Amino acid sequence: MNFTEKDFIQRNNQIGEAADNFTIEQEAPSNIALVKYWGKHALQLPMNPSVSFTLHESKTITSAQLKRNEKPSEKVKFTFYLEGEHRKDFEPKIANFFNRIIEYAPFIQEYEWIFNSKNTFPHSSGIASSASGFAALAKIVIKLEQQLFPDVDTNYLQAKASFLARLGSGSAARSLAHPAMIWGKHPKIKGSSDLYAIQPDFDLHPIFHNFQDSIILVEKGQKKISSSVGHDLMNTHPYKNIRKIQAFDNSLQMLNILQNGNLKDFIKLVEEEALGLHALMMTSQPNYLLMQAETLKIIHAIRAYRKTNKANICFTLDAGANVHVLYPENEAESTLAFLHKTTNCDIIHDHI
Ligand code: DP6
Secondary structure, three states: OOOOOHHHOOOOOOOOOOOOEEEEEEEEEEEEEEEOOOOEEOOOEEOOOEEEEEEEEEEEEEEEEEEEOOOOOOOOEEEEEEOOEEOHHHHHHHHHHHHHHOOOOHHHHHEEEEEEEEEOOOOOOOOOOHHHHHHHHHHHHHHHHHHHOOOOOHHHHHHHHHHHHHHHOHHHHHOOOOOEEEEOOOOOOOOOOOOOEEOOOOOOOHHHOOOEEEEEOOOOOOOOOOHHHHHHHHHHOOOHHHHHHHHHHHHHHHHHHHHHOOHHHHHHHHHHHHHHHHHHHHOOOOOOOOOOHHHHHHHHHHHHHHHHHOOOOEEEEOOOOOEEEEEOHHHHHHHHHHHHHHOOOOEEEEEO
16 A cells, blocks of 8 residues: 555544653664665655665664643654763754654644663664664654554554654664665555655565674764765766666665575675765765775675685675675674674674
8 A cells, every 4th residue: 555645644633542641662673775775855755765674683762751731832842862861962853853744743742752762782883873763753653643543554654654754864764674674666666655665575585584784883983974965965966867777776676686585696786786875975076985994994805705705795885984794694603703803893793
C-alpha cells in the first residue's frame, strides 16, 4: 500500500484519552547505506533511492517524559538530555524537527517534553547518531499517536514513523526495521516512496544473515562538514545526472544481490558506491575530502587481504573517514584477527 503526504496529515482533531503525566521510551537502530542517499530536494526528498542494512547493537534509546500543558501552547516546549547532560546545542535541530512534523502530529503541542537519550555506541565515536536519534524521536511520537488514537492501522503507523523520521534526517527514514530498508521511489521497486522507507518484500539470502559490520573509528568526534552541505552541493554537481542514473540502477542491482547472495557482486557494488560517494565530494564545487591517510591504508589492506585469502570482505564509507568493514558471519574470526593487525584504531563490532 502506498501512502501519500496527505494520508499523514492529522485530520482527527479529537484527542483521545491519555494520562496527564507519563513516559514513553523507544529505541532505534543505526544503519549503514549500501547504495547511498546523496542529494535531496524540497523538504527532505531524496535525489535517488538508497538501500541500507540495519545494525543490531548500535542504537539510540530515548525516553520522553510528557506532561500535558494546562494552557495550549503554540510552540512545542521541550528539553533534551544526552547521557544525563543538558544539550542545548541539540535543541535547534529538534525544534526544527518538531516544526516540520507539527502538521502531521499536532497533538505534540499538547505536551511539554523532557527527553533523555543515550547511544549504545561510544559517545563522540563519529558514528552517525542523527539517524537512530531522529528515528527514536519519531517512534515516540508514533507511540503517542497510537495511545491517543488506538484504532489507527499499524502498517500506516510504521510508514508514518519513517515519514516523520525523514523530516529530522534523511537517513533516519531507514533507521527502523531489520535487516534492510529501501528509501526513495523507484519505478521497478513495488511500494517504494520518496516519503518513507520500506522493507524488501523478500527474505535476504542466508549468506547475509547476521552479516557483520566492524566499524573502524579512524576519526572520532563531530564531522567537519555536515551531510547537509554535501547534499546541497549535489544540486549543482557536474555529475548529478549520471549519479542519479547510476543510483537507480545500483539500487535495483543491490536488491537482486541481497536476494541471490552473490558475494562477488555484492563486494563490487558496495565498494563502487562507497568510493563513488567520496568521488562526488571530491568533484563538487567547492570540493572536499573526508578520507584520511588511515582510511586509505585500511582500504588497501582490505583489498590485498581479500585477494590473498579469497576472503569475502569489503568496505563502505559514510560521509566521514571511518571505515565500515562488511563480511559474512562464518569469516568473523579470521577477519577480526586481520583487522586488529591492520589498524590501531578502535573498532566497534556490530551485525545486521
Ligand atoms: C552519506 O541523512 O545525514 O550517510 O538528510 O541532511 O540529515 P540529512 O543527511 P543524512 O545523510 C546521510 C548520507 C550518507 C549516505 C546514506 O546514509 O545513505
